[in-house]
Amino acid sequence: MGRYRGPVIRLHRREGVNLGLKGRRTTDEKHDKRLGKPPGQHGLARTKLSDYGVQLREKQKMKRIYGVSERQFRVFFQRAVKAKGVTGEMLIQLLERRLDNVVYRLLFTASRREARQMVGHGHVTVDGKKVDIASYIVKVGQKISVKQKEATIKRLQASFEKWKDLSAPEWLKLDREKLNGEVLRNPTKADAGLPVEESLIVELYSK
Numbered sequence: 001m002g003r004y005r006g007p008v009i010r011l012h013r014r015e016g017v018n019l020g021l022k023g024r025r026t027t028d029e030k031h032d033k034r035l036g037k038p039p040g041q042h043g044l045a046r047t048k049l050s051d052y053g054v055q056l057r058e059k060q061k062m063k064r065i066y067g068v069s070e071r072q073f074r075v076f077f078q079r080a081v082k083a084k085g086v087t088g089e090m091l092i093q094l095l096e097r098r099l100d101n102v103v104y105r106l107l108f109t110a111s112r113r114e115a116r117q118m119v120g121h122g123h124v125t126v127d128g129k130k131v132d133i134a135s136y137i138v139k140v141g142q143k144i145s146v147k148q149k150e151a152t153i154k155r156l157q158a159s160f161e162k163w164k165d166l167s168a169p170e171w172l173k174l175d176r177e178k179l180n181g182e183v184l185r186n187p188t189k190a191d192a193g194l195p196v197e198e199s200l201i202v203e204l205y206s207k
Contacts, residue, residue, distance in 0.1 A: 016018045019099050056206035067112050068096045072135065077205055088198030089189045096187040100134040101122065102144055106174050107182040108156055108165045123152050145180035153179065 019123065024172070049057065063073050080091035103115035103124055115134075118124055122132045125145050138144065147153045160176045168174035169191050173182040 031175055052204070055200045058197050058200040059204055062091075062095070062198070062201060065087070065112075065194060065196070066098065066101060066137075067116060068095070079198075088202045091201070092189050092192050092194065093187055094137065095138075096192050097137045097145070097183075099126070099131060099133065099138055102138050102172065102181070102183070105172055106144060106168050107159055107166060108146065108160060108181075110162075118146075123147050123178065132162040140183050140185055143180055143182045145178075 005033055031196075059073070062069070068076070076094050076166065076191070077091055080087050080094055083090040083094075085093075096105075100112055100116040100119050103109060103118060104112045106125075108117040109118055117135045120132055120138075122130050123146050124131060125147060126136070126138065126146075130147070146156060156179050167188065168181060171185050171187045171191050175183050
């Protein structure tokens, strides 16, 4: 199945929370009211979810927040299982360390979707080398920057100006003047701040 290209508000409404798919734009009152109404003609008539249904919805939330397919998500989950640590927290850490997410967290773009496009078009470098794979996992100490092209530089400067009151998360270091960032440490569950209960996802895949 291909990537979802429909209206993102439908996904927000399906999960009942703002998944941040519209980026950092502040939602209005009309948007917030619609979050309580599932999409579809009979959205409000749906019965109460079973335990499996609740677990499935948590998985769908996380998939949609990071913009990954079912196949990609399973790969990340298996890597989290093999890693040392709590599986759910390791899953979050791996997803947070995706290059497209790091580009978004560094305020280079307004959304993960935009960040994925920037990476895919070859505008992002890691330690000075072009990386055009959005799922690339960054490591502690690596530096993320953009190619020194006028259009790209102006794009970043405009983004920094727009989000001048925001700062990068503590696990990343952002240099607005040099237009780059550095990975200081691995992210934690608290750093991600997701509206998701990752333990339910672990239960789902453990069946």
